[in-house]
Amino acid sequence: MMANLPKGDKREKILQxxxxxxxxxxxxxxxxxxxxxxxxxxxxxxxxxxxDKQELYLAMLQYQLASMVERLRLRLEASGTAVERLTGFLVEFFVLVRHYRGLPASQVRPPHACEERCRGLLLAARQTIHQMLTQVFRTAEEETIPEDLEPGFAATVLLGMAQGLAMDYLLGGNDFDPLSAAQKLVHLLCRKRDAGG
Amino acid sequence: MMANLPKGDKREKILQxxxxxxxxxxxxxxxxxxxxxxxxxxxxxxxxxxxDKQELYLAMLQYQLASMVERLRLRLEASGTAVERLTGFLVEFFVLVRHYRGLPASQVRPPHACEERCRGLLLAARQTIHQMLTQVFRTAEEETIPEDLEPGFAATVLLGMAQGLAMDYLLGGNDFDPLSAAQKLVHLLCRKRDAGG
Amino acid sequence: MMANLPKGDKREKILQxxxxxxxxxxxxxxxxxxxxxxxxxxxxxxxxxxxDKQELYLAMLQYQLASMVERLRLRLEASGTAVERLTGFLVEFFVLVRHYRGLPASQVRPPHACEERCRGLLLAARQTIHQMLTQVFRTAEEETIPEDLEPGFAATVLLGMAQGLAMDYLLGGNDFDPLSAAQKLVHLLCRKRDAGG
Amino acid sequence: MMANLPKGDKREKILQxxxxxxxxxxxxxxxxxxxxxxxxxxxxxxxxxxxDKQELYLAMLQYQLASMVERLRLRLEASGTAVERLTGFLVEFFVLVRHYRGLPASQVRPPHACEERCRGLLLAARQTIHQMLTQVFRTAEEETIPEDLEPGFAATVLLGMAQGLAMDYLLGGNDFDPLSAAQKLVHLLCRKRDAGG
DNA sequence: AATGAATGAGATTTCATTCAT
DNA sequence: GATGAATGAAATCTCATTCAT
Known part of the structure; x- marks a missing residue:
């Protein structure tokens, strides 16, 4: 009696x-x-x-990172202009940071004994995101970004700035509006440096 | 005789x-x-x-932050163009992050019981740095930064990007060259966005 | 199976x-x-x-005092003359003091941090005993005690003398015979002071 | 310069x-x-x-006990009737207990390592007092105490009752008037038990 | 499979005691 | 002699982990 959950569900409940x-x-x-x-x-x-506790931590980290990467991928593969998709990506990123407030923080100082494995998971997730971003910059409409901004570096900078703002938020506790922050960052990076004049 | 350190020195030794x-x-x-x-x-x-341990932690944090702020101030108040001083600031910033590798990280997840006090120290240090940066942008030569980039926001972005790169480094362990990273960031932010063509 | 003690028993084992x-x-x-x-x-x-240790101490004190009061009550509510019951009470009292040798002593200088709570427990136990004694004196056969000896004061004196002897024992280590000591005390207090007859 | 105290005085200051x-x-x-x-x-x-701490404790105990015994001796060797001197003794006893509130208490549970030596000091002091009391009873005017009350036992009882009240006070914290308590105790013990006369 | 009572390693912190000045 | 900064043994208490049911 008491129809038990299938095994996978209990594992996920624990991970949550x-x-x-x-x-x-x-x-x-x-x-x-x-x-x-x-x-x-x-x-x-x-x-x-x-x-043990450490393995649970690592499993949780992997689980959450995968889920985050998936949500970010959806934003970057949505339809729309590059600027729109990048903005959507950043908004999602900030929302995730605010939602999982402690999670990124907890990654910064993982238990010493599994520092390497944590780093590996984080690096993998970051590289996946970086590649997705690079792809967006590479295939962006010509006029979106300055010609001398290499796609890979653009991705690095965008991600870096996003992480910088997030860190600011995590450290300083000063809240911010995800949408407006996203727009400013995209504007800073993508606007053609022009203006002719 | 009198070989012993004066009292202040022992306190500092502990803090170190x-x-x-x-x-x-x-x-x-x-x-x-x-x-x-x-x-x-x-x-x-x-x-x-x-x-107790917590007070030692807070004292250490305060001590290190003060030292860092001082080193960064020297760079920003050095002689030279705004671009040179900002580059110098970023190089110093990256060097500090690499040197005190763990310190910034340890700030991200302070002991719960003194989270507020830690945040207070960090915020104060960050505001000091932000003000110094803003002042540099405000008094910079006209042609250094785009007219529509407000000095305060410029400071926020520069600091954010620097922190983002540092976080990248801390998380991912991917090393980088402080000077070249600094130059790229300054270039990205400061170059007038015209290109003329 | 089921060899384990029920939960209450482990708590009591600890208290013992x-x-x-x-x-x-x-x-x-x-x-x-x-x-x-x-x-x-x-x-x-x-x-x-x-x-923590302090709560364990207080729980132990309460537990032991309750047990002592119960044993003394049995003696005072036994059948027999007032003199017999008072003697039985004193014998039991002295036996308890000798058995729990250290317990009363430990009460005299309780940990400073819970002095008040200890005092409260002791006072409550003492009052219970005092009331039982007063009741015995009040309902005693007329000829048992001098008319001018108020029951409440008689109880105070009996208890005081008993505690005095016990303290003597605890401090000085001079052993004594519970029965003979009890008889002497009761004799001193209860014998009608007439002689005259 | 700074004329130092003679050595003995510093020792006494520490003992105080x-x-x-x-x-x-x-x-x-x-x-x-x-x-x-x-x-x-x-x-x-x-x-x-x-x-070490223990030796200081023992020295302090000896010092204080000697002082107390001396003060009590003065009362018992004063001029006046036996009843007056015993009353004076008890008043002094109660005043001492209230003044050195903690001292007797601290004796009840001495550091385990020097229990025996503490007991020795206490026993010696007590015996001295007991002897002085016995002497008072022995040489008391005939009519003071019942004929069947042996002087030694009378001393034991008086001292016991006094200690009992003191213990009550120490344990329960219920304050009392030294003079009236002394008079009641002496009255209880000394009044000839005839009434009849 | 699921539980939670029981365990004990290990960390912080106190304070009697030492000893260089 | 006098001092008090420095020490480290020893005590409490926490909590990840086990295992009998």
Whole structure:
């Protein structure tokens, strides 16, 4: 009785709860028991799915990064001009940062023992996003960006600026409007440096 | 005789050791005993100078931030054109980030119990730097930056991009050349956007 | 299976062990680990039942006082003359003091931080006993005590003398025979002061 | 310059300070540094006069007990009837207890490592007092106490009752008037039990 | 499979005591 | 002699992990 969830669902529930708790509290201040409670299961059950706290953390990180990359991909592959898609991308990026407030932060200082593996996951996600951005710049309408701005560097700068603003937000706690911030950044980078005059 | 350091020096020695250990290990993985060892003193001595681990952390943060702000100020108040000084500022910024590798990271996820106080210190440092940058943009030679780029926003963007690159570095571990990165960023922001053609 | 004790029993086991160790060593010299060992459990388990050392101490005190009051009540509510019941009470009192040798002592200098709460528990126990004694004196056969000895004061004096002897014992270590001491005290207080007859 | 006190005086100053601090805080909660501060000297100086905390405690105990015994002796050897002198003794006793509130308490639970030596000091003081009391009872005017009350037992009872009341006071914190308490106790013990006369 | 009571390693912090000045 | 900065042993308490049910 009590039709149990299929196994995959319980794992995901744990990962969701882990994302919340690790996000709020960071790796060390996060309590396994709190994660279990949020997932609506017993403490011991977590150890049926994950070897230890660290593996749970890594699995959660991978899971969240994949989900984020997917949401960002949707924005970049939407229809519209390059400027529109880049703006949509940035808005989504900022929304994600604000939503998973603690998650990016928790990545900055991963548990020492798995620093390398964390870095690997983050790097992979970043490269995927970077490639998607580069592709957008490469195929953008001619007039969108200055001719001397190489697509790869443009992607680096856009991502860098976005991360910079996000970091600002995370550190300083000064809130900001995702849409207007996105527009300003895109404007700064994409507008042809012109004006002829 | 009188070989002993004057009192202020021992406090600073502890703060230096604390910066190293907190930087490498983060607040929670840092062990008080390790800090004492690096400072070449006994565990208990730290408690003569700081009430507890958290106060030591905050004092260390304040101390390091003040030192960083001072080094950045020197670059911005040096002689030279605005472009030269901004480039110098960014180079110094990147060097600091690479040197104090862990310190900025440790700020991202401070111990929950003193999150507010950490934020306060960081915000203050950031505002000081932002003001210095704004002043540079405001007094820059006319042709340095686009007319429609407000000095305050220019400062925000420059700082944001710098932080973005630094975060990239911290997260991804992909090393980069401070000078060339600085030049690219300044070029991107400062060059008049005309090209004339 | 089901060999485990029901939950209440483990708590009591801890309280028993705590009474022994606190009794022997006093609050500050008592080590949590020693209590755990005596209770046959792990150190951490104690913290599942009691918030910290102080709360354990207070719980132990309450537990022991309740048990003592109960044993004294049985003696005062037994059948027999007032003199017999008072003697029984004193004998029990002295036996308790000798058995829980350290317990009363540990109450005299409770940890400063919970002095008030300790005092409250002790006062409550003492008042209960005082009331029971007063009741005995009030309903005693007319010829038992001098007419000018008010029941409440008689109770105070009896209890005071008993505590005085006990303190003597605790301080000086001079052993004594509970029964003979009890008889002497009761004799002193209860015999009608007439002689005249 | 700065004519130093003769050595004996500094030792006594420390003992006075120790009595205060041990009295207030008990052996374990008393801090050596606090004692030094009250004595107006440096922490290290205490160790020139006493081997360690325990020896200081024992010396303080001896010093205070001697002083108390002396004050009590003066009352018992004063002029006046036995009843007057006993009353004076009890008043002094209660005043001492209230003044050195913590001292007797601190004796009840001495540091485990010197329990025996503490007990020895206490026992000696008590015996001296007991002998003085016995002598008073022995030489008292015939009509003062019942014939069947042996002087030694009378002394034991008087001292016991006094200690009982004091304990009550120490434990319960219920204040009382020394004079009236003294009179009641003496009255209870000394009045000839005839009434008849 | 799921649980949560039990565990104990390990961290912070205090404070009696030492000793260089 | 006098000092107090420095020390480190020892105590409490937390929490990831285990395992009997």
């Amino acid at each position: 709860a882990a994302a919340e708790v690790f996000g709020i509290a960071g790796f060390h201040e996060a309590r396994i028991e709190e994660i279990a409670e949020r997932a609506g299961i017993g403490k011991g059950t977590i150890y049926l799915y994950f070897k | 050791a604390a910066a190293e250990v907190f930087g490498i290990a983060g607040f929670h993985e840092a062990r008080i005993e390790e800090i004492a060892e690096r400072a070449g003193i006994g565990k208990g001595t730290i408690y003569l100078y700081f009430k | 062990a705590a009474a022994e160790v606190f009794g022997i060593a006093g609050f500050h010299e008592a080590r949590i680990e020693e209590i755990a060992e005596r209770a046959g459990i792990g150190k951490g388990t104690i913290y599942l039942y009691f918030k | 300070a120790a009595a205060e601090v041990f009295g207030i805080a008990g052996f374990h909660e008393a801090r050596i540094e606090e004692i030094a501060e009250r004595a107006g000297i440096g922490k290290g100086t205490i160790y020139l006069y006493f081997k």
